[in-house]
Amino acid sequence: MSYAELRSNPIHTPTTLAEFGSIITKNPEAVLWAGGTYLMSRPNFYPSDEMVDVIDLSKMAELQRITRTDRFVDIGSMINVAQLADTGRLILPPLLLEALLSIGSTVLRRQITIGGCLCIPDYRLAIPTALSVLDTMAEMRLYLKSGRSSTKWVPISRLYDKEGKLVNQEGRFILTHIRVGLEYSNYQKFLIAGEPMHKPAETVIIAFQAERNTSSLGKVQMTITFPNMAFFINKEVIGQLTGITLPIMPTQIRQVTGTLKSELQKAYPNIGPLQLARALRMFESILYDINTLYLQS
Numbered sequence: 509m510s511y512a513e514l515r516s517n518p519i520h521t522p523t524t525l526a527e528f529g530s531i532i533t534k535n536p537e538a539v540l541w542a543g544g545t546y547l548m549s550r551p552n553f554y555p556s557d558e559m560v561d562v563i564d565l566s567k568m569a570e571l572q573r574i575t576r577t578d579r580f581v582d583i584g585s586m587i588n589v590a591q592l593a594d595t596g597r598l599i600l601p602p603l604l605l606e607a608l609l610s611i612g613s614t615v616l617r618r619q620i621t622i623g624g625c626l627c628i629p630d631y632r633l634a635i636p637t638a639l640s641v642l643d644t645m646a647e648m649r650l651y652l653k654s655g656r657s658s659t660k661w662v663p664i665s666r667l668y669d670k671e672g673k674l675v676n677q678e679g680r681f682i683l684t685h686i687r688v689g690l691e692y693s694n695y696q697k698f699l700i701a702g703e704p705m706h707k708p709a710e711t712v713i714i715a716f717q718a719e720r721n722t723s724s725l726g727k728v729q730m731t732i733t734f735p736n737m738a739f740f741i742n743k744e745v746i747g748q749l750t751g752i753t754l755p756i757m758p759t760q761i762r763q764v765t766g767t768l769k770s771e772l773q774k775a776y777p778n779i780g781p782l783q784l785a786r787a788l789r790m791f792e793s794i795l796y797d798i799n800t801l802y803l804q805s
Contacts, residue, residue, distance in 0.1 A: 518561045523568060525649060525684070532651050532680050535561045540682065542566075542586060542624030571623070571684060580690055585623025585683045589635070590614060592622060600688065603696035603715055607638035610700050623683045626664070632672040632733045633704050634713055640665040640741065641715045641729040645687045652679040661687070665731070665741060670775065672739040693727050695720040695801070697794050701786045708736035712786040716794050718749070720801065725752050732791075734776070734783055742771050755799040765792055 520538070522528040532538060538561040565571060571586035574595055581599060583592060592600070593608040611617055611634055625635045626646065644664045651657050664686070669675055695718050702711030713733040719726040728749045732740040748764045765788055772779060772787060 520561060520563045521567050522563065522565075525568070525570060525682075528563065528565075528568065528682060529649075529651055529657055531563055532682070533655055535563075536651075536653065536680055537561070538563045540565060540627075542621040542627075543588065543619045565623075565682075576690075578690070580687050583622055583686050583688065585626075585685060586621050588618055589620045589622070589625075590617040593617065599690060601642055601690075601692045601696060601717075603692075603698045603717060604635075604638045604642060604688065606698040607634040607715070610634050610698070622686060626667065626686070627674060627683055629674045630672070631704070631708065631735050632668060632713075632739045633735060634698075634700060636664060636668070636739075637713045637731050637733040638698055638715045639686065639688070640731045640739070641717050642692060643689060643729075646683055647685040647687070648677070648681045649684050650677060650679050650681045659684075665739075668739045670738065670740070672733070672735070672737060693717040693719045693729075695725075695798065697797065699790045699794070701790060704735045708734075709780060710782050710786075711735050712783055712790060714787070714790050714794070718798075720754070720798065722805075723754055725749055725754065725798070732772075732787055734779070734787075737779070737783075738776055740772065740775065742768070742775075744771055754802045756795050761792060761795050764795075 520531045520535070522531055541562050541564045565586055568586060571584040573584045574587060575582045576599065581596065589608050589611055593605060597605065608617070611620060622635065625633055645661045646664055646667060647659060647661055649657060649659050667675060697716045699714045700711070704711045704713065711734070713735070714730065716730045718728040728746050730741070730746060734740070745764060745768050748767060752760065768791055769784070769788055772784060
């Protein structure tokens with residue numbers, strides 16, 4: 509089939525959640541279009557001879573708002589990365605700001621939406637990695653085949669399975685908002701090695717936060733992401749670090765790094781040597797950074 513024979517996909521442009529609900533109920537197989545950066549990078553998405561309906565979310569004003577209280581900030585899912593970085597520069601956790609600014613160019617950050625990057629079905633990238641350690645909640649509106657709808661709040665870390673895939677929901681859904689708490693730990697680190705979209709099999713992303721007290725670490729949280737394979741949150745490693753005395757001795761660093769290596773290989777037997785080595789060295793660098801700050805204080 510030549511390009512000349514192809515027709516444009518049917519496109520719907522709801523302006524409210526009520527309109528969206530009506531459209532998605534009648535067209536349950538429709539594709540949701542946020543910023544389009546992921547969809548347009550997929551082979552054969554467009555042009556295509558499959559006439560899949562597309563629901564363009566760009567006209568939905570209620571998904572383009574940022575509101576703040578003393579305890580948290582609510583972010584509409586159609587806010588783009590550049591908007592959030594600019595608006596939240598003085599209030600968002602540093603870890604999240606680093607993740608936002610790690611994404612591509614300014615042009616790309618203006619196109620990628622928060623909801624879009626969270627709902628990629630098969631890749632985990634910088635923003636969900638950062639949000640998962642910040643105890644961020646996602647508001648999801650579910651639409652069942654019966655026509656009924658419901659709303660629920662889900663922790664970002666529970667949106668994905670251990671293989672990094674978006675967890676299937678009953679019926680179709682739209683992610684409407686995320687809620688980021690404004691109370692967070694005093695030590696945060698975001699690290700990325702590799703190119704997530706171009707070389708996902710080589711890339712490692714780590715988000716880490718802890719409460720660094722005068723003599724120990726508390727409230728440790730860490731997510732390690734391998735974009736094409738895993739969304740790794742391990743209680744064993746976190747448990748070994750929680751309450752550990754500062755400075756962390758070299759023997760302890762070797763021990764907990766050994767635990768991390770064992771847990772990664774157990775969970776992902778096919779992990780590549782480069783990704784494994786990067787994950788271990790990046791993890792060690794965080795522990796040595798914590799020691800450096802302790803000795804400087």
